[in-house]
Amino acid sequence: MTAAAPFFRPDLLARYDAHGPRYTSYPTAVQFTEAFDPAHYREAARKAKANADLSLYFHIPFCDTVCFYCGCNKIATKNRAHARPYLDRMKRELALQDALFDTSRPVTQLHWGGGTPTFLSHDEMAELMSATREHFNLVADQRAEYSIEVDPREASPATIALLRELGFNRLSLGVQDFDERVQRAVNRIQPREMTETVLDAARRNGFKSVSVDLIYGLPHQSVESFSRTLDAIIDLKPDRVSVFGYAHMPSLFKMQRQIDESALPSPAVRLAILERVIARMCDAGYVYIGMDHFALPGDELARAFEAGTLQRNFQGYSTRADCDLIGIGASSIGKIGDVYAQNARELADYTAAIDAGELAITRGVRLCADDELRRDVIMRLMCGGELRFDDVARTHGIEFPTAFADELARLAPMANDGLIDLSHDAIRVLPAGRMLVRNVASVFDRYLGQASLRRFSRTI
Structure with a gap:
């Protein structure tokens, strides 16, 4: 058995390969x-x-x-x-x-x-x-x-x-x-x-x-x-x-x-x-x-x-x-508190804004409470590979199994496939799920149904 064996499952990688965000x-x-x-x-x-x-x-x-x-x-x-x-x-x-x-x-x-x-x-x-x-x-x-x-x-x-x-x-x-x-x-x-x-x-x-x-x-x-x-x-x-x-x-x-x-x-x-x-x-x-x-x-x-x-x-x-x-410069993105803001992508637009003495920000988003909750959930999975329901509940004042009942149901096949351990109080990304953590996290992304997945790279 090679060192890759715990992480690399060709059957799962082929099954779950799809377009998705890098978060x-x-x-x-x-x-x-x-x-x-x-x-x-x-x-x-x-x-x-x-x-x-x-x-x-x-x-x-x-x-x-x-x-x-x-x-x-x-x-x-x-x-x-x-x-x-x-x-x-x-x-x-x-x-x-x-x-x-x-x-x-x-x-x-x-x-x-x-x-x-x-x-x-x-x-x-x-x-x-x-x-x-x-x-x-x-x-x-x-x-x-x-x-x-x-x-x-x-x-x-x-x-x-x-x-x-x-x-x-x-x-x-x-x-x-x-x-x-x-x-x-x-x-x-x-x-x-x-x-x-x-x-x-x-x-x-x-x-x-x-x-x-x-x-x-x-x-x-x-x-x-x-x-x-x-x-x-x-x-x-x-x-x-x-x-x-x-x-x-x-x-x-x-x-x-x-x-x-x-x-x-x-x-x-x-x-x-x-x-x-x-x-x-x-x-x-x-x-x-x-x-x-x-x-x-x-x-x-x-x-x-x-x-x-x-x-x-x-x-x-x-x-x-x-x-x-x-963020400084054309197309750069900043994050201040509960907002993301992006400068003009085109050099001419960036130049015009700065020459006018104005910030070059042309688009962005202010996060709502649901965005902040889901960002926390997604980043815990992407970075720590573990999500304890009590931790999220204390931070956001929600009952995790109730708030995310649909998402937990959608995670069940991933648990059956050995990507995650899904228990009554936590989600843990298993070694076979490390390469597919984007797939796990995307279950909590409420926007994916509204956006063309083709705009994102493949997860594998």
Whole structure:
């Protein structure tokens, strides 16, 4: 029996494979509405808890080249001059957000995503971090989780040293696959040596954690080819590894039309690759966090998982308690108290709002009491793998078996299949349910019947 055996049940994975949310939020972004505007956001900021920590997210959309699989909000350009006006507007947006909050509140979490954040020059990155410190209270390194997504093709050892000097202490490296044929098919040429150089520089400069992102389901991948990539990653020994299933949705993401669909691995091959991933990572000593995340036992993410303190936000799994999140930049999403708010996705719309001296928020949602209850239930399942009815009852003043009688009935087949343990007082996600925790959580999502499931990626 392999280390994957408790988690990997091909019969169940095939039966439950479906489209569904990843639940980086609840309600999901599909429920955001344009009726939510900057005035709603300002009201939420006015009511925000004064003693809660803050989290900052910066979206930097520019990429030098486009990867065909990518579904992120990005702008492919080789003209680095585009960064300057965008940087100036993010600085003005920081000032607008500063005016809404008690900025003595500690910022314990910060993340730069994209796009490619290192599209900015060294001086521009230093300028943005300096502006952030002018407006917000960034805490000392030992309390902070300041992370940045790095494309190894865009980052020299000098870049990594600068990022550490600026205060970043976690890196996320995009790799996807080391196989040259796969790289050519998705327009991302990145030899292993590039990744190894960046990872080595991160270790020399004292980064607390380095994570690597892989994707299975890309064109020309096979069990054998992806096994070679896994062996290389295990040899490099990053602290965290995420292995995402490729979501081929060319109707939503036009660049994916560049991918030859006939070269995509079959569902059976995808499952076989996934089985190999689980087995190889577990055999190598990584802790299987759930879904598609792994971490070394000493990593803070693994410790949070074992302690039951894992959190989930728009960047995925996190070790920090629930913070108010301020989004900066085009398409970025914030969460303040009981609201989610998203900036304009299109650069022109974002530019027009900031140039007018206004927040760029164009849509969002205010949670009702039922939303907050269901968000709590879903996040307990996604992060802790356990839901005790008494805990929910104390927090929300409801009788769980009565309030969720229909949902508990719908969970019964999952209990019969061994995905969960369903008792009179709790729901516990079993090892075979870890990969399908999105399916378990979605039972409590009251919006799924109102939204097209095709807008979400497949759960496997």
